Amino acid sequence: MASKTPDFRREPIKACVAAVRSYFEEREWLLCIVCAIGVAAGVLVLVWFLAFSGLNEPVQFIYDSF
Numbered sequence: 001m002a003s004k005t006p007d008f009r010r011e012p013i014k015a016c017v018a019a020v021r022s023y024f025e026e027r028e029w030l031l032c033i034v035c036a037i038g039v040a041a042g043v044l045v046l047v048w049f050l051a052f053s054g055l056n057e058p059v060q061f062i063y064d065s066f
Helices: 012-026 028-053 060-064
Strands: none
Touching: 012 028
């Protein structure tokens, strides 16, 4: 009888995905923490980019042409 989990030698990516999925299915609280950290990191990267890139400033050369 064939097992439902993929063989790591033949399908390494599917096996890793299945292992991570089964790990987080047993620990939903940890998945919530990991997702919250990911969202917070994304917001921090966005704020950092907008603060230091200068792209959030008004575009004066467009306003000067009118």
